[in-house]
Amino acid sequence: MGVTEPSTWTYLMDMDGVLVHEEHMVPGADEFVAALRENGIPFMVFTNNSIYTPRDLRARLLRSGLDIPEEAIWTSALATAQFLEQQRPGGSAFVVGESGLTTALHNIGYVLTDRDPDYVILGETRTYSFEAITKAIRLVENGARFIATNPDEKGPSREGTLPATGAVAALIERVTGRAPYYVGKPNPLMMRSALRHLGVHSENTLMIGDRMDTDVRSGLESGLQTILVLSGISDQDTAELFPYRPTKVVRSIADLRDHVTDPFQA
Numbered sequence: 001m002g003v004t005e006p007s008t009w010t011y012l013m014d015m016d017g018v019l020v021h022e023e024h025m026v027p028g029a030d031e032f033v034a035a036l037r038e039n040g041i042p043f044m045v046f047t048n049n050s051i052y053t054p055r056d057l058r059a060r061l062l063r064s065g066l067d068i069p070e071e072a073i074w075t076s077a078l079a080t081a082q083f084l085e086q087q088r089p090g091g092s093a094f095v096v097g098e099s100g101l102t103t104a105l106h107n108i109g110y111v112l113t114d115r116d117p118d119y120v121i122l123g124e125t126r127t128y129s130f131e132a133i134t135k136a137i138r139l140v141e142n143g144a145r146f147i148a149t150n151p152d153e154k155g156p157s158r159e160g161t162l163p164a165t166g167a168v169a170a171l172i173e174r175v176t177g178r179a180p181y182y183v184g185k186p187n188p189l190m191m192r193s194a195l196r197h198l199g200v201h202s203e204n205t206l207m208i209g210d211r212m213d214t215d216v217r218s219g220l221e222s223g224l225q226t227i228l229v230l231s232g233i234s235d236q237d238t239a240e241l242f243p244y245r246p247t248k249v250v251r252s253i254a255d256l257r258d259h260v261t262d263p264f265q266a
C-alpha cells in the first residue's frame, strides 16, 4: 500500500520486544535511535510496561545502551494516573504493582491504602504475591472499581515468555466475575495522551510495536501508520492471524535504521 511520506515522521516506539528484551538491548536499536536524533525526528517510547518511573526507565535503558530522555517516555502507569485524575481527583487505591505505578498515583495526590479504596489498580510487576492478589480480589468483591494498566498477558525476554498484567487480571476476573478497565494500549486514551503530550497529529505519526493486539491495533485505530517488528512476541505468521494488517512488517528495528525519514519506501 503506497504511503504518502510526510515531510517528517514522529515515531511512537513500543519498548519490550522492540527496543529491549528486559535489560538486553535489541541489536541495532541504539543505531536506530541515533538515526532519529541525527535527522531531528521526534520520538517517544510508548510502553505498556508500568513497572518503572520515567526516571528509572531512562537509567535502565541507558545501561542497556539506549539514550532516551525522561520526557520521551510515556508508560501505561502515567496514562492510568492521568485517567484517574480526570475520573476521580484525590481518590484512593489499593495497588498491586511497582514504583512506576505507585509514584504516578502519588504524584496526582492519590492515597494508597487497603482500607475501603475507591479503586483496585493492577500493574506490571515481576513479584506478584498471593497475599496481594487475594487482597485485591476481596476489595473488588466489596465494590472497589477494578483498573489494570495493560492487557498484555505475557512479555518477551531472552529466557522466554514472562507472565504479565493481563494474565493476573484474568485470575482476578475469574474469581470475582469483574473485568478490569485497561488504560494501556490499545485503549485510544493512552494514544491520545501521547499525541497530545508530543503535540503531533496522527497523519504524520507512526507506531512501531511487536504486538498486533496492542501496538498495531492502537496505532491503526488512531489513524497512524504502523510497523510490526518480529523481534518480540510476534513471528512471521502472527500478522496473518488478525483481521487487520500493519502497514509494514520488519524483522527488527535495525532494519529501519537507514530509512528513518522514509520508512515505508525501503
Ligand SMILES: O=C(CO)COP(=O)(O)O
Binding pocket: 014, 015, 016, 017, 046, 047, 048, 049, 050, 124, 152, 154, 155, 156, 163, 164, 165
Ligand atoms: O510490559 C509489557 C508486557 O510485559 C509490554 O510492554 P511494551 O508495551 O513496551 O511491549
Ligand SMILES: [Mg+2]
Binding pocket: 014, 015, 016, 017, 018, 209, 210, 211, 232
Ligand atoms: Mg512490546
